[in-house]
Amino acid sequence: MSKYMLIMRGTDEGQAAYEQIDFAKVMEDMGRYNESMMDAGVLAAGEGLSDASEGSVVDFSSETPVVTDGPYGETKELFNGFWIVDVASKEEAIEWAKRAPLNGPGTKLEVRRVHGPEDFPQDNEWVQKEEGWREQQAAR
Amino acid sequence: MARAAGRPVSELVPELAGQAGGRADDGAASRRTVEAVWRIESSRIVGALARYTNDFALAEDVASEALAEALVSWPRDGIPRDPTAWLLATGRRRAIDAFRRRSGRDERYAVLARDLGDGGAVTGGPGTQREPGPDADLLWDPDRIDDDRLALLFVACHPVLSKEARVALTLRVVGGLTSEEIARAFLVPVPTVQARITRAKKTLAAARVPFEVPAAADRTARLASVLNVVYLIFSEGSSASAGEDWMRPDLAYEAVRLARVLTRLVPDEPEAHGLLALLELTAARFAARTGPDGEPVLLEDQDRRRWDTSAIRRGREALSRAVAVGRGLGPYGLQAAIAEQHDVAPSVAATDWERIVLLYEALGRVAPSPVVELNRAVAVSMAAGPAAALPLVDELVATDVLRGSYLLPSVRGELLARLGRAAEARAELELAARLCGNVRERGVLERKAAAL
Numbered sequence: 001m002s003k004y005m006l007i008m009r010g011t012d013e014g015q016a017a018y019e020q021i022d023f024a025k026v027m028e029d030m031g032r033y034n035e036s037m038m039d040a041g042v043l044a045a046g047e048g049l050s051d052a053s054e055g056s057v058v059d060f061s062s063e064t065p066v067v068t069d070g071p072y073g074e075t076k077e078l079f080n081g082f083w084i085v086d087v088a089s090k091e092e093a094i095e096w097a098k099r100a101p102l103n104g105p106g107t108k109l110e111v112r113r114v115h116g117p118e119d120f121p122q123d124n125e126w127v128q129k130e131e132g133w134r135e136q137q138a139a140r
Numbered sequence: 141m142a143r144a145a146g147r148p149v150s151e152l153v154p155e156l157a158g159q160a161g162g163r164a165d166d167g168a169a170s171r172r173t174v175e176a177v178w179r180i181e182s183s184r185i186v187g188a189l190a191r192y193t194n195d196f197a198l199a200e201d202v203a204s205e206a207l208a209e210a211l212v213s214w215p216r217d218g219i220p221r222d223p224t225a226w227l228l229a230t231g232r233r234r235a236i237d238a239f240r241r242r243s244g245r246d247e248r249y250a251v252l253a254r255d256l257g258d259g260g261a262v263t264g265g266p267g268t269q270r271e272p273g274p275d276a277d278l279l280w281d282p283d284r285i286d287d288d289r290l291a292l293l294f295v296a297c298h299p300v301l302s303k304e305a306r307v308a309l310t311l312r313v314v315g316g317l318t319s320e321e322i323a324r325a326f327l328v329p330v331p332t333v334q335a336r337i338t339r340a341k342k343t344l345a346a347a348r349v350p351f352e353v354p355a356a357a358d359r360t361a362r363l364a365s366v367l368n369v370v371y372l373i374f375s376e377g378s379s380a381s382a383g384e385d386w387m388r389p390d391l392a393y394e395a396v397r398l399a400r401v402l403t404r405l406v407p408d409e410p411e412a413h414g415l416l417a418l419l420e421l422t423a424a425r426f427a428a429r430t431g432p433d434g435e436p437v438l439l440e441d442q443d444r445r446r447w448d449t450s451a452i453r454r455g456r457e458a459l460s461r462a463v464a465v466g467r468g469l470g471p472y473g474l475q476a477a478i479a480e481q482h483d484v485a486p487s488v489a490a491t492d493w494e495r496i497v498l499l500y501e502a503l504g505r506v507a508p509s510p511v512v513e514l515n516r517a518v519a520v521s522m523a524a525g526p527a528a529a530l531p532l533v534d535e536l537v538a539t540d541v542l543r544g545s546y547l548l549p550s551v552r553g554e555l556l557a558r559l560g561r562a563a564e565a566r567a568e569l570e571l572a573a574r575l576c577g578n579v580r581e582r583g584v585l586e587r588k589a590a591a592l
Contacts, residue, residue: 041404
């Protein structure tokens with residue numbers, strides 16, 4: 001079993017088209033989709049993000065980081081939310097992605113494997129520290 | 141998903157498989173896609189076919205035939221646009237063929253074949269509002285899917301079946317594993333798994349087991365069997381009884397997934413949540429349970445920073461759901477509560493051993509077993525010292541109920557070692573090593589004995 005993140009990506013145009021759909025319908029479709037993943041025992045986490053215009057971007061292109069408000073500016077694609085699924089294979093993650101109740105021009109789901117502890121050298125000091133942080137977070 | 145399955149078959153035009161990839165990988169890629177679809181949909185497909193044929197064995201047969209057909213035709217013709225509908229339609233056609241073959245022998249089957257062929261008995265209901273295709277829309281009835289999956293789980297774990305058969309059948313029809321995957325997980329040849337499944341289907345038919353969720357009177361006992369099967373799968377994965385590897389985590393994670401499915405199907409059963417909690421809280425420690433060379437690492441030596449904190453969180457949530465049902469904790473819930481005490485403790489020394497002793501006492505009353513008594517003795521030794529625990533262990537030795545188990549001499553050896561009785565301790569640990577079936581664990585015991 002591995003964890004995969006299904007990353008929702010979209011364009012302004014796709015977002016605008018999506019907003020035309022009845023909100024109750026969107027909620028229902030998303031609710032059903034989430035439930036289907038829970039029923040199958042694969043949903044580990046998931047969050048949706050608020051409007052990109054409420055966000056900020058910290059750009060590292062120059063020597064000092066430059067902060068801009070609102071949408072990504074130059075970027076044509078927006079990151080809108082994610083699911084993390086616990087599945088047997090990448091193909092299964094893709095099958096789940098294909099079932100997402102999304103549509104519209106430029107709307108995409110990117111499927112990426114989440115690193116597990118096995119991907120890092122366990123004797124690295126910072127890897128060990130990170131695990132310490134995770135432990136503290138869980139203890140809260 | 142009901143939406144996807146509702147598309148007419150006319151839409152199932154073959155598309156080129158692996159459009160973006162190279163041709164050489166297409167076969168393997170579409171095979172993996174078949175397996176992925178099967179993972180997600182097998183329980184709904186077999187469940188729907190079983191309900192309409194009212195014949196679990198036939199449903200499993202035709203579903204397997206559909207899967208086999210997909211494994212041949214998808215790599216060749218491309219993956220259908222709606223793979224689930226394709227599998228379901230193929231399974232249904234095979235079922236009708238089977239009924240037609242039998243209808244010469246039995247008028248009952250002739251009636252069924254006619255009904256199924258017309259689509260009359262299998263359409264209708266809320267699942268079919270989206271244009272029923274000639275062959276596709278068939279069996280979906282969204283209001284029945286959970287019942288079908290639950291019935292499937294109960295049938296696969298039916299008490300008339302052997303434990304091995306229950307495990308294989310559950311992984312196959314509910315977990316959606318292929319016989320090859322099950323064989324790999326249990327280190328047995330594929331024909332062995334196939335034979336177990338075939339025999340299980342024959343047994344269910346011979347015992348006239350109906351395809352249904354058991355009535356209230358039988359439900360508790362039948363649910364206990366389901367919980368037990370999921371637990372057995374987990375145990376085999378988390379502490380392999382044979383072979384070189386100490387753990388087979390993938391098998392254990394299959395059990396976690398099945399337990400999650402179960403909590404969704406029977407949300408009012410505290411023990412379903414208790415079992416899920418136990419499995420999550422135990423699996424949370426997997427990464428720390430194995431050393432660099434694959435050898436087991438004892439709880440006291442584990443690097444607790446490597447425990448999976450999100451699994452701990454999920455396990456504790458499941459445990460609070462078990463508590464929230466308000467009927468008290470059963471055997472799985474109590475074991476989960478014990479696992480929770482370990483998972484939240486910063487070290488062995490700082491563990492609330494007194495609480496663990498209490499939980500073991502409660503567990504020993506609701507589910508008495510010599511292994512629970514032995515674990516209680518270990519907890520007592522941690523809470524009150526080895527001298528307090530040794531009489532409990534000696535009592536178990538006297539009753540002789542754990543004869544042949546390596547656990548008893550390994551605990552006794554450990555207690556004697558802590559009491560400074562090295563020679564006796566060594567003898568016990570050496571005995572434990574001789575009795576232990578797992579190569580990795582045996583090594584740990586031998587090293588401990590040698591170090592005394």
